[in-house]
Amino acid sequence: MYQMRMADGGFHVGGLLPDAQSEIRNPKSAISAILVLIALLAPVQAFPQSLKPLLWGADAEGGAPYEFQDPRNPSRVIGFEVEIIDAIGRILDRPTRFVQNQWDGLVPGLERGNYDLIVSGLEITPDRARVINFSRPYYVTYEQLAVRADDSRISSLEDCRGRKVGTLKGSLAQRMLEARADQTVLSYDGQINAYEDLSNGRLDAVLMDYIIALYNVGPIPGLKMAGTPIGQLEYGIGVRKEDAALLEQINSALAQMISSGELRRILENWKLWTPMCAEFFGDSPRVSGRADAYQSYMESRMQGGTAWEKIKAYLRYLPLLGRGAIVTLELSLIAMALAVVFGLNLALARLYAPRLLRAATTVYIESIRGTPLLIQLFLIFYGLPHIGIRLSPMLAAIIGLGLNYSAYEAENYRAGLQSIPKTQMEAALALGMTRIQALRFVIVPQAMRLVIPPVTNDFIALLKDSSLVSVITMVELTKAYSQLASIHYDYLGIGLLAAGMYFLIGLPFVRLARLAERYFAPEQKILTIGGKQRQAD
């Protein structure tokens, strides 16, 4: 129901294919890394069932209480769903592993085989149930209105007529609101942003799952819940249609947890045990345990914090952002190496190849440049598996970014190659060089230095475009930032920190490019020092 929840940012970077990850981590050189990556095209081999960890997909960005980074120790993911899946794992005697995935991509990710289960506040709906199987519900809740504390006009959906109501994109609440069509509905990617807009007056009301309201209305000053429970919705664990045996195991584990009271204990710990739950699970509505997890979360969230405490908090975020930054850098470097090498070949083909190949190259370049990178990434990651090609997130991201930028690099090179006077080619041919030798030793080296500034420019652009790969489950710098910001409600400070990191990553390459320009144009350097210039022709 909540839209954007993310995983434990950074620690399972991309999460799937553990063996693949380790090989990609520290590439000796860009080229060898690409070769390694290409070798990884082969599908992952199956583990013996008993050793194989139970992979569960969720989006930890949506925050408490589902699964989120522990504000006291951001490298740990906590939440009531984490406790539920851990309990299931114990019952089934299998280790569990969390896999981060964008909320609205959870179902495709499951079908793609990125993980075996979805445990991420996914409501059981008929249209989802057509594509995947759901376990028996592990939680039941309802929609809850929230308004500003001084607002007494709204206490039901009817009262929302003619007003602005915020909710989460793609949620059941959004469908409920839009079905009424007599108020303005604004849908948000993140729950916090909606509640903050309510607080600062951009919205008149917010409609979301009760448990989201429970964890957000309290901590934000000047908000209150309004009206009675609306509707009923159930969260189920998503399982692939073909995994019937697994579904049965999950269902029996859940049944065991319900009858032993373990599920109730977990829900109470997070203050989620409501009368509706009690009735649904046939248990007593009386709360017997303490809501420790809820209390702890609220305390950490209510802390105002002195300037020093804030600085200490930022220092705590640095390792997480740093890990994201390393993924960003790694990904960008390999993708750019691919783009530069492949782009040069494209440019040469476009200029010098036989007609058919030349035409094909032109079509390739134009179609890549003419379509959005985001769609290319989706096609590569979610589309290719339909024809049997399943790439790891890292590999898909590198190929997506690399192929996309190769089209731009090809045009840079073409401009550079075409600016070399024809007489250079003639001189090389007259010396008896073949066309290929002339290109390799005479034309390309000269074109190279001309394209360094635009290529550097593109690298900086690629570095920033790499943030798009979070949609294919990569946890890079931007994803790490939005995960942290959504847990700590600090889009400004952490945002500046992340922006600063992008800047710092890019900076060395600008300097490196300057060195490379000199390397490829040594005569220019001597000229500058000598202070005189004579032209060759």
Place this chain on the structure above:
Amino acid sequence: MAEHIIEIQDLRKAFQGNPILKGINLNVDASQLTVLIGPSGCGKSTLLRCLNGLEIFDEGRISVNGLTVLRDPGHSQLEAEFQRITHQLRAMVGMVFQSFNLFPHMTTLENVSRPPTIVQGISPREARVNAHRLLEKVGLKDKAGLYPAQLSGGQQQRAAIARALAMKPRVLLYDEPTSALDPALVDEVLEVMKELDAEGVTQVVVTHEMRFARDVAEKVVFLSDGCVVEEGEPKKIFTDPDDTRTRQFLKRFL
């Protein structure tokens, strides 16, 4: 009579239907310096460029040191065969351009030493030794480490001659080698060509330096409107030409 190292028969070439060469017949003797003169647009540069395959002629026959390139609507060589022979041709024919066309990203030494390693597979060490010797010959011994942009025009053209010589060609072609030079720098280039002539290098030169043609050339060929109008010893051409067009042309220079 010296042996003909180049034989050109009925060479024709048109650009977009515009005939430039209208049936050239010409022989070049080995070890001689042959100068091609004529008004602008008469086809002298095109003729030169046909000799090393930079232009593809339409019809005719070129023979260099026994290697024949033949194009004839009736039974011309296939395109691939033509390309292959052109490539062989270039191994025997060196070319010096009006605008030098040195490679700006290589030092003067590399300009001379790298092409033989690339084309002929000569070891870099041997190529460097050879290049130093050639640079010394053209008077650029102390410029080996400089880049073309740091040389004067005359120095660049001498380096270009050294570069062409490094390939050990049988014939050296010059396409207006001094036209782009400051008048003060022309002589240093002509001096090198004169020395090469003394060593017996076969050279074919398109130039407007009439004094050079008169004093150094063994043979002068006058072209006009795509045809060879007159050829002969410089003394004859410059003092007593048979054709009025030759006389008209030379009047403007001498």
